[in-house]
Amino acid sequence: SGLMLGLLRTPPTFDNANGATDPSDPSAYLNADGTQRNYRAGGGYDNPYWTINMNPFTDEVNRVFGYTKFDWSPVDNLLISYRYGIDQYSDVRKQIISLNSRTFPGGSITDEIYSIKEQNHDLTVQYSTDLGPIGANFLGGMNVNDRDRKYVSTYGSGLVLPNFYNMSNAQSQFAYEGLTGRRIFGVYGEAQLDYEDWAFLTLTARRDQASTFGDVATPIIYPSASLSLILTDMLDIKSDFLSFAKLRMSSAQVGSEPPFASNATYFNQAGVGSGWINGISFPYLGATGFTQSNVLGNPDLRPEYTITNEVGAELGLFENKLNVDVTLYQQTSQDLIVAVPVAGSSGFTSTFLNAGTMTNTGVEVQLNANLVKTDDFTWDAGMTFTRNRNVVETLADGVDVIGLPWGFFGANQRLVEGEAYGTLYGDDWARDEQGNALVDGNGYPIYSSTEVVVGDPNPDYLMGISTAASYKNWSFNMLWDIRQGGDIWNGTRGALYYFGTHIDTDMHPSGAARGETFVWEDVVMGNTGVYAPGTTDADGNDISGQPNTTPVLNDIDSYALGPLSGFTGASRPFIEDGSWVRLRNIGVNYKFNADALSGTKLKGLSVGVSGRNIFLRTPYRGVDPETNLSGATNSQGADYFNMPNTMGVIFNLKANL
Structure with missing residues (x-):
């Protein structure tokens, strides 16, 4: 459907x-x-x-959030604060599958209600003082964070009356309720020292206790230290050219707790099915049923830690008309908490382990320029550049590979030592020692069932280019978003080759129309491949290792039965470059001046219009390469009939009373 x-x-x-x-x-x-x-x-x-x-799907979200804060200063320089914040929302969804639909010809209704509430309690004590040339600020506090989630769903199948989408119209009904809760209790402290307003030192520490560890009292420790020096004040080198110079460095460790219920083996509401046809769900015929989860609990999980070391510099040039910010970082994540497969003979499919170490190394550059500034007109421009390199350094003993959430018959993502996070693995053609694809005597590549690295979904670099201008009451802004590199498996194209609905099956990129011949070419090596060992020509001559010159027919058999589609051949030919240049946002606003609002109760009024994703240029041949088969997860680089991205136009009106 x-x-x-x-x-x-x-x-x-x-x-x-x-x-x-x-x-x-x-x-x-x-x-x-x-x-x-x-x-x-x-x-x-x-x-x-x-x-x-x-088959409509409706989704209604209602959200309420806010906070309250109380401050008390019993003596000078001492402040005691309590802050309470809450974020609560409900998400009500309804999915209708009408009678005569292909997925469920008998029709179905799914009602879902998500209720999520997060609460924060913070109690802090802050003290400030001056110790001669040294300014000091000390803070200590405690935090309680609660997250509660309730999920209730009702599924009904076998609709009796058409166009009546009420659960009472379903012949069979199935209900499910899920509750999750998590609490973190933390204590923390911070010391900030500054020397003559040009040297700044900050030290922090935090200790958390998370309920997801169960009865095991496993603390999560967060220390950090940062030092910054304003060189223009320290060395007295400020000039018309160099307005500001700052050097900074920091080191920080942050931790995270395991997922809910990963430390114990629990039971689920029972159900049996293949995922392709209707199965059996309990309660069934008046009998309830539960089955043990296929995830084996691990009570020995440790916190996952990420240690980040940074060094950076900030420069203000030409009276701060040009500002440069450069950061170099090295990040190590250790004791990664991931689900790993276990032997089927254990009765489980996976368990959570502290399964590895991963590093990220990169550079971030930010430029901001004030190009023009007059009484009526200003024009600013900016640029950001990010380059990150990721490597899975180690995996747990006995673990060679970890699969990420989405995996498909064409390609899948894995964690493998020495490779980048989420490296794409898939099928390829059989190849010789030089990497040339092996071709049979009929001119078709020979399929190899051995899965190899076929792509890396991580980009080479990311860039953003922005500009903002204002003239009197008018303002304008624009943001360009650039991504270079990052491979995507175009499973949609591979499937459409099989069905014969892709334009390439009508007019092959070589120029061969349907019914005409072409010599197959390997997209990886950019050549036609070589004949496999033992291949002979029509005269019986051995042509092993020679370049392929045998034409093949651009017809249905090459795709539906031969090796040229994503269903019948290798996945590597369907790996594409996911680079893009997009106009992420563009907008214009008008702010009414005070004279225009005289005689009203308004203190301010502005109107505007903005557009999002207005323009996209990409070599990718599928839908917007920003879309992702697995949604908003850490898995990326998969397109299998993804829904296109959206373009939006927003009108806004802002009034101040």
């Missing part, structure tokens, strides 16, 4: 809209008898117009 499945897998000879120009016109997706109209006469995939009209 996926929108992109029905849209892209439909042959171009079938008009999903049936000539209709209104996407809500029933003639596009309904036959005269009320059944679904699609290219497989009701089979295959849902007509995309059926999906948007008959």
